[in-house]
Amino acid sequence: MSTLGLVALAGVMVLLRQPILLLLAALTAYVHVVLTNSKFEYMIQDVWAALDKEILLAVPMFLLAGALMTRGTIAGRLIRIAVALTAPVPGGLGLAAVVSCAIFAAIAGSSIVTMLAIGSVMFPALVAAGYPRSFSIGIICAGGTLGIIIPPSIPMILFGIMTETSITRLFLGGIGPGLLLTGLLGTYAVIVNRNIPRGRWDLREIGAALRHGGLALALPVLLLGGIYSGHLTPTESAAVALVYALVAELAVHRELGWRDYYQIAGETTVLLGMLLPLIAFATSLSVILDYERVPQALVTWVQGFIDSRVSFLILANVLLLLAGCVMEVGSAIVILAPLLMPLAKVYGVDPVHFGIIMTVNLEIGYITPPVGLNLFVALTAFKAGFGEVCKAVVPFIALMLLGLAIVSAWPGLTLFFAH
Amino acid sequence: MDPVVSSAPAPSVPATSFMGAALRRLQAVEKAIAVFAILAAAVALTADLIGREVAGQGLFGAQRAAVHLTFVAGLLGFAVATGNGSHLRIKATDALLPAAWTPALERLGSVCSALLLTALAWYAARFVLQTAGVGERSPTLAIPIWPIQAVLVWAFASAALRHLAWAVEPRLKPDEPMQP
Numbered sequence: 001m002s003t004l005g006l007v008a009l010a011g012v013m014v015l016l017r018q019p020i021l022l023l024l025a026a027l028t029a030y031v032h033v034v035l036t037n038s039k040f041e042y043m044i045q046d047v048w049a050a051l052d053k054e055i056l057l058a059v060p061m062f063l064l065a066g067a068l069m070t071r072g073t074i075a076g077r078l079i080r081i082a083v084a085l086t087a088p089v090p091g092g093l094g095l096a097a098v099v100s101c102a103i104f105a106a107i108a109g110s111s112i113v114t115m116l117a118i119g120s121v122m123f124p125a126l127v128a129a130g131y132p133r134s135f136s137i138g139i140i141c142a143g144g145t146l147g148i149i150i151p152p153s154i155p156m157i158l159f160g161i162m163t164e165t166s167i168t169r170l171f172l173g174g175i176g177p178g179l180l181l182t183g184l185l186g187t188y189a190v191i192v193n194r195n196i197p198r199g200r201w202d203l204r205e206i207g208a209a210l211r212h213g214g215l216a217l218a219l220p221v222l223l224l225g226g227i228y229s230g231h232l233t234p235t236e237s238a239a240v241a242l243v244y245a246l247v248a249e250l251a252v253h254r255e256l257g258w259r260d261y262y263q264i265a266g267e268t269t270v271l272l273g274m275l276l277p278l279i280a281f282a283t284s285l286s287v288i289l290d291y292e293r294v295p296q297a298l299v300t301w302v303q304g305f306i307d308s309r310v311s312f313l314i315l316a317n318v319l320l321l322l323a324g325c326v327m328e329v330g331s332a333i334v335i336l337a338p339l340l341m342p343l344a345k346v347y348g349v350d351p352v353h354f355g356i357i358m359t360v361n362l363e364i365g366y367i368t369p370p371v372g373l374n375l376f377v378a379l380t381a382f383k384a385g386f387g388e389v390c391k392a393v394v395p396f397i398a399l400m401l402l403g404l405a406i407v408s409a410w411p412g413l414t415l416f417f418a419h
Numbered sequence: 420m421d422p423v424v425s426s427a428p429a430p431s432v433p434a435t436s437f438m439g440a441a442l443r444r445l446q447a448v449e450k451a452i453a454v455f456a457i458l459a460a461a462v463a464l465t466a467d468l469i470g471r472e473v474a475g476q477g478l479f480g481a482q483r484a485a486v487h488l489t490f491v492a493g494l495l496g497f498a499v500a501t502g503n504g505s506h507l508r509i510k511a512t513d514a515l516l517p518a519a520w521t522p523a524l525e526r527l528g529s530v531c532s533a534l535l536l537t538a539l540a541w542y543a544a545r546f547v548l549q550t551a552g553v554g555e556r557s558p559t560l561a562i563p564i565w566p567i568q569a570v571l572v573w574a575f576a577s578a579a580l581r582h583l584a585w586a587v588e589p590r591l592k593p594d595e596p597m598q599p
Contacts, residue, residue: 013531014509014512015512015515015516015524016524016527016528016531017508017513017524017525017528018508018528018531018532019506019507019508019532020506020507020508020509021497021506021507022506022532022535022536023508023509025535025539026535029538040538040542041542041545041546043542044539044542044543044545044546044571045546047543047571048546048568048571051489051490051493052486052490053486054482054483054485054486056486056489057460057464057482057485057486057489059489060457060460060461060489060492060493061461061464064457064461235464236468239461239464239465239468240468242461242465243465262454265454265457265458266450266453266454266499268457268496269450269453269454269456269457269492269493269495269496269499270496270499270500270503270505271496272457272489272492272493272496273453273492273493273494273495273496273497273498273499273500273505274496274497274500274505274506274507275493276489276490276493276494276496276497277493277494277497326511328507331507370511371511
């Protein structure tokens with residue numbers, strides 16, 4: 001009866017158009033007060049404890065750096081380098097779009113930031129160069145998703161916080177799968193556009209592009225090098241990214257005014273205001289469920305009908321793909337990661353490998369209807385119809401599912417760098 | 420969690436009524452404090468990092484100060500996001516009920532949000548009083564922790580106030596930014 005009440009509460013709140021955050025808060029409060037022997041006060045204590053942690057500091061710094069780089073000119077400079085270097089390749093501009101997304105993803109930690117920063121320049125360029133409109137929409141939507149698999153990645157930070165997994169190892173684990181997905185998307189771009197006239201390498205343009213964008217290109221090397229060498233923690237790498245982006249914009253590029261900086265900081269606080277309470281309430285839910293030994297009961301229940309690692313991975317992938325279709329990435333991670341992690345451990349899946357599998361699944365969710373966020377951004381950014389966008393991403397969903405299968409079946413791809 | 424929701428131009432609160440003007444001022448003040456807090460957190464962290472790399476010694480208490488400042492920025496950001504209508508919600512079920520019910524549902528939804536947020540603010544206030552009562556201090560910085568925790572009360576109460584205002588005067592409710 002009490003559990004039915006939980007479902008009814010969720011249903012009524014959704015019909016009353018409540019924000020997901022308040023829905024989570026209400027359900028967490030219900031679990032504390034009605035379903036278990038806890039109190040409302042304990043939930044507030046959990047909220048404070050969840051937000052009083054040093055590990056969270058990487059989130060605002062990466063958000064701030066990402067917002068700064070999206071508003072600044074770093075994306076345009078990276079694109080110029082990618083276009084100059086891929087000119088003689090068949091379908092070179094398509095490949096340049098993927099490569100630009102991958103490099104930008106190694107600076108910013110989110111999918112939409114990557115998609116908007118690269119797409120706003122590359123989409124008109126692709127269409128003007130004769131690439132099919134459908135391909136151009138699809139490649140930008142799919143390329144944008146690289147933002148969360150190539151480190152740094154805000155969803156990986158959330159996964160690390162919620163499951164107490166090393167964020168540094170998660171970042172390193174994302175390198176192999178990120179390169180794989182970049183390769184798959186790039187290869188597809190070359191194959192389907194092989195008949196589009198190609199250009200030639202222009203050494204003067206390559207030199208100018210490198211001079212123009214050298215600072216931007218050095219940032220991913222600095223960040224990944226710092227993390228990989230163990231010299232920088234995720235929080236420190238976030239601070240470095242922020243300072244670097246700030247110095248590049250203030251001292252070298254000089255294209256932003258003080259009003260822009262205020263706006264950027266304001267946008268970041270709004271994002272933080274959406275993310276931190278979500279983490280806090282999800283942590284409280286996770287704490288009380290753990291106290292009531294719900295994850296352990298779930299493990300016992302699942303072990304009743306799943307007897308192998310492979311079966312578990314298939315089931316987890318299906319569940320996460322479905323979750324990605326209907327849930328936003330941040331919410332999905334903070335709610336599902338603590339529940340699924342004990343299962344993954346029981347079936348012998350490395351926590352870092354599982355974190356990357358989860359990230360790739362939810363990455364695909366960015367381009368799957370009905371709530372794929374990149375699809376909705378494409379509607380506005382590229383002035384396309386919903387049907388057109390959904391059709392455009394179909395081949396890319398297939399490619400990314402292939403990538404997911406490889407990532408799931410081959411732990412070495414993830415763990416090579418992470419170990 | 421992605422910035423698209425907030426990178427869309429923030430819908431401004433109509434200022435044609437006293438309540439609208441008050442909400443707009445509240446929004447501006449909270450945003451300014453949140454911006455100051457996040458920039459101060461960034462400066463503290465950066466100074467700590469530079470200190471360690473250059474002088475071999477970090478800035479004492481910088482990480483802890485950054486944690487508290489991030490807390491303030493995030494909680495005030497929560498109130499500002501509420502004011503912008505930036506919080507994500509599930510829209511797929513909107514079509515399940517007749518469109519004619521929308522105004523009433525939105526008003527009822529605002530009341531529901533206001534009640535929940537008021538409860539959160541109430542229990543947060545009790546928690547803060549409890550902490551103040553036992554004299555709990557921030558580790559490293561050794562300052563009383565309750566003024567920082569009090570931002571929880573402020574943020575929930577401020578968001579509750581907004582929802583209440585929208586229930587009374589629905590035209591003050593901002594348009595929902597782009598989201599599924």
